[in-house]
Amino acid sequence: MEFIEQNPPQVNHTALEEFILLGFSNVPNLQGFLFGVFLIMYVIILMGNSLIIVITKVDPSLLRNFSSLEICYVSVTVPKLLTDLCRQNRKISFLACATQMYFFLVLGVTECFILTVMAYDRYVAICNPLLYPLIMNSRVCIQLAAGCWTSGIPVHIGFTYLIFSLPFCGSNQLNHFFCDVPPVLTLACGDTFMIETLIYVIAIVVVTIPFMLIFGSYVKIITTILKLPSDTGRAKAFSTCSSHLMVVALFFGSGIITYLRPKSSHSTGTDKFLSLFYTIVTPMFNPMIYCLRNKDVMLALRKFLLKWM
Template identity: 70%
Template sequence: MECTGQNSPLGNHTALVEFILIGFSDVPNLQGFLFGIFLIIYVFILTGNSLIIIITKADPSLQTPMYFFLRNFSLLEICYVSVTVPRLLADLYRQYGNISLLACAIQMFFFLILVDTECFILTAMAYDRYVAICKPLLYPVIMNNRLCMQLAVVCWTAAIPVHTIFISVVFSSTFCGCNQLNHFFCDAPPVVQLVCGDTFMFEMLTYAVAAFGASIPSFMILGSYVKIISTILKLPSATGRAKAFSTCSSHLMVVTLFFASGIIVYMKPKSTYSTGIDKFLSLFYTVLVPMFNPIIYCLRNKDVIVALRKFLQKWTVL
């Protein structure tokens, strides 16, 4: 049974030692079906992103900054879904969602870091498209190997100090009262709701962390695309405009899907908080969007399709 009510200084202060992830226990008859669906999705994500990494690394024609960042993005997607989906599958299989505070803290730590890393890599990919379309003559000079490596390192490491502090603050607090999380993994908003006493400071901290990891990158991406679209519209031929837009349309679709659902969960006011809706939105950007990414980048990218065909032909011959 799901807990209700808000922790207060006068409430039950029995310190909690574990959480219960409710997950999809409210639909017990569908747990086997959901296990099968999520397992198929997980295998598809691992296979699709692994293929993208192998293809863009092996094909000489794809040794460009755009595909360098796409490799990083695909590797990130594998890590990203592996933080939440295996645990979700295990809970669905055993119909048992207990998780210790330590395990919850570790899962939240890596999840939040990887979420921000995805935001930063998407921002780096937007900058790459901005330089390619708005400054094509300077593209080889600006997007050199050194800058690409530096951007990748920053994307993968920038969020570590921020979330080390955030997780330390949240999990050094006392949790009391209800220990049930109406979620399928340890995400920040539902965990913060279980902190004893007034959670205002923690909620503001969550907003600040979300602004660092999502809002700022989203504004940077928006600025890049304003300039990209402005440049594309000035091109003299319709063919040139279509070709230029096709180079960034896949990235724009992924950005829209990921940021829209993520920002709604982390930045919306507490008064509109709904565990059911938030759980669905979290499922959307933690499982469904990573499933769409290999499809979007493969089906909408002729170079990747050609490289994939060559790769498959090579292996079928062997």
């Protein structure tokens, strides 16, 4: 009897060259409404942060850096989202997707670090007011801001490269409105365990540790404020810190839930909602929070308006 050797069937591993961002295509009747809402929010973000940059031009650079960062951060995702809501073709190339993910991650890390530095700035101002001009001089502020902007660049070059080095051989429909890490990984055919472990490690380093540093700073700040003899002094100190605390809670809260919760609890609807929260909603509220809750910013705004009126 003659046996014929048969090769095992070959699995089709045709490499993908592009993704299709499904976004909010599951609600076709709301495309125009969503476009209008997101456009208004984007304009508010641009105008609000631009106003802060203009009115605080004579003040320390940290708040100006934060507002500049917010403009860059939302501009990575929102213009593409608005474009996709206006057209049927929602394709995005591998290179464009990788570029969007890279800048989103780098700017997100920069925001974590700048919020941490701003907490340290508040700590020095309240706990060591006499040494504040010496510790937080212009040179130190510039160095801290530069460190925040550049520290995430090398890490996320390698991280993004690792993600897009994975084989993508199945569906090219990305059920999200931008190239975030979790939805992209769901389309990968290879073993993603190492990447998922790396996500947790990076999230702990750039999210959890800065959050704990901010928390520690505010424990000392609140302890110092409670020891102030005058009610007016306590009220002023709390007013100065409350705006930053609200921004930290909004940004870090949504980020920790997104990247540190168990993979089994991920769902498309929840991921999209959380992503909207930290990519559009929080940046929209940040200028309002700083303008309304920070007396120094309000004073600068009054001076600016009086100058031009």
